[in-house]
Amino acid sequence: MLPEERKTTHRKEVSTLDHVVIRLAGDSGDGMQLAGLKFTTASVIFGNDISTFPDFPGEIRAPAGTLAGVSGFQIHFSSNIISTPGDELDALVVMNPAALRVNLADLKPNGILIVNQDTFSAKNLKKAGYNQNPLEDDSLRNFRVYPVSITTLNQTAVESEELTFKQINLTKNFFALGLISWLFDRPLTSTVEWIEEKFKHRPTIINANIKTLKAGYNYGETTELFPIQYHVPPAKMDPGLYKYISGNEALSLGLIAAANLAKKEIFYGAYPITPASDLLHELVKHKEFGIRVFQAEDEIAAIGSAIGASFGGLLGVAGTSGPGFSLMTEALGLAVITELPLVVINVQRAGPSTGMPTKPEQGDLLQALFGRNGESPLPVIAPQTPGDCFETAIEAVRIAMKYMTPVVILSDGFVANTIDPWKIPDISQYEQIEVQHPSKEILKGSERFYPYLRNENLVRPWAIPGTEGLEYRTGGLEKEDKTGGVSYDPLNHEKLVKTRAEKIRRITKDIQIQKVEGPKRGDLLVLSWGSTYGAAYTAAENMRKQGFSVSNANLKYLNPFPQNLEEILQSYEKILIPEMNLGQLQFLIQARYSIKTTGLAKVQGRPIQVREIQNKISTILGVE
């Protein structure tokens, strides 16, 4: 926090902060997601860097007022570049007792707690499991509590409009939004414009929403309750045109981009599953870019159809989450042995089994690498931020087609749902993806086509049906070298197992070398992968600012590892590996490089927090 003088016409004190994390929480029907998004828009237009994370309830229609029905939206806005939605909350807005109960643990000591006190009736308190009213029993003494009669104030604000009781109730999120907009000094313009556009044909709704929004703002300004207003100055963002993007949207757009760059149609096979269904919903909207979407009868059919498409010369992609990924196992092995290009997206969620569908985890790493019968290596890559999902999709498609191999993208429910500002890329700056299908010319006059004759990268030709003279058979049986016929020859089998493995291993020469942030050698390296990046980077950066020798590297390529990884690992005294599982990357690193590491395992269905990594670093370095 950097308090600073500011010219103001306000009569209240203004305190300047460099970053703030707030969460809006209420019943699913309270419109907190929407209020959060509008607050976010105001923040980005104002010039802050932001990162947000929605927290949806586990149940679709939980009874109103219950713990299961609580929905939240977290916003981190800053005058610096940030890379996580934030761990602890500086401010929490709760619309009912259940929201208070679910979210209070994340609020910092002395944090701001705005409570819609109108909802703290005996009945609602009971639904939330409170025996006493927490607003009255002093249990909130460690926080700065601001009880506000949001329901009543909202009713008063909109009473001149002719609204039904239900409609009135639906506007109260805008009162709350107005209030926090004042508190954090956000302009209302973008929200007002949005309301006018959204409800174009319903003037009463426009008036009501705008009235209550402004009433909330004015309430903050005039009431004695709030002595201080907070100001977070704009960040120095990379210049350019921006929009919001969630990880799932970016993955979808990345696939379309890849189709564009490869001048290929994409076939997307999927069966609905949280948190991957949004990929299906998004891609199906883009037929005009050559995206064929097939909602299959199950995940086996999803991947089977995608492999069928690849056999036919399209790029097959199958998207799913943990349980569906398990069902795809056998077919993935077929893609490995037939050597067909394929991209499988696993948006990981907390497991095992059905686990916690709406909660993120990184528990499928070892499964992606090894979860098939026989020796069946394949490339595995993981996006680190929502924007990086776009790049990851393109990279996966490139590798799949260049190396004739299935590629697994390990996203997770955290990066999939995080919404970040994204600098819109210029697609003309991307390299085209070269794809070649052989024609009869490849035979050079001979009669025989060798579908498993390999190029310098050990890659076989992608011959496709419809090509005269190249008719060939493939399948799950071990192939005779070169001809692709069936072979049970012991040495042939060993040779092919090794060749397929070597092909994947060599991809390491064709991927970016591993980047490190911080000193090139030193006391400690934080080695993270996938979506743990944001927290790992921020924690390491905070330690660096305090003068410690802490570096961080985030692995995007989980198989094969980057060429320079071993050298990097040897350049640090200690290595800390934070991950949302019980130590799967740690296991891999230790097995592969015989290097001792320390793990930070968190499996709570929640992302690892900056503070948790920082505390662990402090322990390892022996600082207080």
Place this chain on the structure above:
Amino acid sequence: MKKSEQVLAPKDFATDLDVRWCPGCGDYSILANIKKTLPTLDIPKENIVFISGIGCSSRFPYYMNTYGMNTIHGRAPTFATGLKCSRPDLSVWVITGDGDGLSIGGNHLMHAMRRNVDIKILLFNNQIYGLTKGQYSPTSIFGKRTKSSPTGSLDYAVNPISWALGAEASFIARTVYSYGDHMREVLRRAADHKGTAFIEIYQNCLIFNDGTFKYATDKELRYDNILELKHGEPMVFGRDREKGIFLHGLTPKVIKYKEAGFTEYDLLIHDEYATEPTLAFFLSRMRHPHFPEPVGVFRAIQKETYDGMLEQSMREAIEARTKSFQELLHEGETWTVT
């Protein structure tokens, strides 16, 4: 589909892999008849794809010099669906077995048929698991004694034609491995059909289930045990065409119609094109030894195919496209940072 330039012969479809079925296996004759049929279809060899699951029967694609894929157990319809939906120009054939298609792959078989994907599914039914050496399959008769059911199986058998009807397949037929001409005719009909064609082919597993279809293959027995379906014709069978199928209320009955003083035209008349599958369903329930078993086309109706509709919607969307990919990226709420 473009016309093939040169005339193909059955031998053009042979591969150099040794055929590994047991000598005398019923699969050989099916292979031979398919090889004879393909050159008559006017489809270039390179546009034909055979996709199979796992089983003795599923080795089939390896023996056909077309494009082919021997996939995983039970899932062939999924690969075929993806391929046909991506490449509607291809002629896609699925080869499956009674275990492959009706046990592990029952789900996919059903869904491919109800979607009416334009693929041809040939189910080689030998009422046994051949490749795994002789366990009972979903089509094995109740009480069948096999290696995995030494005291007789407790499973009621599935009726593949009824199954296909339940899944609303648009073309459904049955033939027998030893019926050369009949099989080729049925195959041609299937190839000409637009939509899912499901053909059950009775096949003799010499090693683990020999003689199961003797009633259908034996020249003498066949007269009384098989009813050859012909569209628009009365359902007559028997050495002297003396017997027929007569509908008594809602139950089919076999009658010696001539003896009973009826003519052929008092019998049930076959109608492949009936929109409702009721008649076809009656026929599918007629099983040996209580009834003569119908062979031929049970049902052949027209409805739009999944792949056809998908292709059309793709083309329409692509034609109607007004924006570039870059413009797509710019859609939604954007702001400029300077």
